Amino acid sequence: DKDTALLGRRQQPVELLTWNIWQSKGLSYFMSKRTLRLVSGGSLIFSAPKAQWGQVLRRLRVSGVNDDDIFIEKMELLLLGCLTSRWTRVIEGVMSVSYKSITVSEQYEELCKLLLQRCKSLKQSEIALNSKVEETLEYLTEMLESRFHLLWKLPPALTAAAIPSWSPLFGRYLGEIEKQLKPDLSTTRCCSCDKDLNEHKDCELAERVWCLYVFHIFCRCHQTI
Numbered sequence: 001d002k003d004t005a006l007l008g009r010r011q012q013p014v015e016l017l018t019w020n021i022w023q024s025k026g027l028s029y030f031m032s033k034r035t036l037r038l039v040s041g042g043s044l045i046f047s048a049p050k051a052q053w054g055q056v057l058r059r060l061r062v063s064g065v066n067d068d069d070i071f072i073e074k075m076e077l078l079l080l081g082c083l084t085s086r087w088t089r090v091i092e093g094v095m096s097v098s099y100k101s102i103t104v105s106e107q108y109e110e111l112c113k114l115l116l117q118r119c120k121s122l123k124q125s126e127i128a129l130n131s132k133v134e135e136t137l138e139y140l141t142e143m144l145e146s147r148f149h150l151l152w153k154l155p156p157a158l159t160a161a162a163i164p165s166w167s168p169l170f171g172r173y174l175g176e177i178e179k180q181l182k183p184d185l186s187t188t189r190c191c192s193c194d195k196d197l198n199e200h201k202d203c204e205l206a207e208r209v210w211c212l213y214v215f216h217i218f219c220r221c222h223q224t225i
C-alpha cells in the first residue's frame, strides 16, 4: 500500500546542518523588516470587518510586477494575518526547536496522523475562538481555487505556521506534498532529487515537510491556550 511505498526504503534522518539551516531560514523570515512591516500593516487591515478588508485587499497596491507576484504578496498578507494573534508563540516556537534525528517520511507520517485525529475530533470551540482566522482562511481558499500551485511560492515556514490543521487548506497542502513524495505519480516534481532513490534530504520538499512537522508536532504553535 501507499505507506510501505513511502516508507519501504531505509532513509537517512535530516542532518543537523540542514536542520539548523532551515531553522535559521524560518527565523530570518519572521524577523525580517519586510515581514514585520507586512504584519503591522496586515493587522490594521484585518481588524476591520471581512467585507471591508476584502475590498481593501482587492484594491491594495503591492510591489509585485506581474499578476502572479501581486497574487502571491496578497496571499502572504493573508497568511501573516492568520498569525498575528500567535506571533510571539510562533517566534518562541521556532527558537526553541532543538535537533531530533528523524527522517522526512517519519515527519510526514506524524502529520498524517495529526490530520486523521483532527478529522475525528474537530473541536468546534477551537474554531469559534479563531473566527477571524477562519474568515481569513476561507477568503484565501477561495482565492486559491484555481491557482493552488502558487501556495508553493510562499516561504515554507510561513505556510506551515499560518495554516492550522483544522482548516481544509491544511489537508489540501499535505495532499500536494504527498503527491510529490510518491515516486509513482506523474506529477511535475518540485525538486530535482533522484527519482529512483525516493529520498528527499535537503530540498524544498523536505523543508516543507520539516516546517509542518516543527510547527504542528514539535512546538505545537497552533494550539490555543
Ligand SMILES: [Zn+2]
Pocket: 191, 192, 193, 199, 200, 201, 203, 204, 205, 206
Ligand atoms: Zn527532493
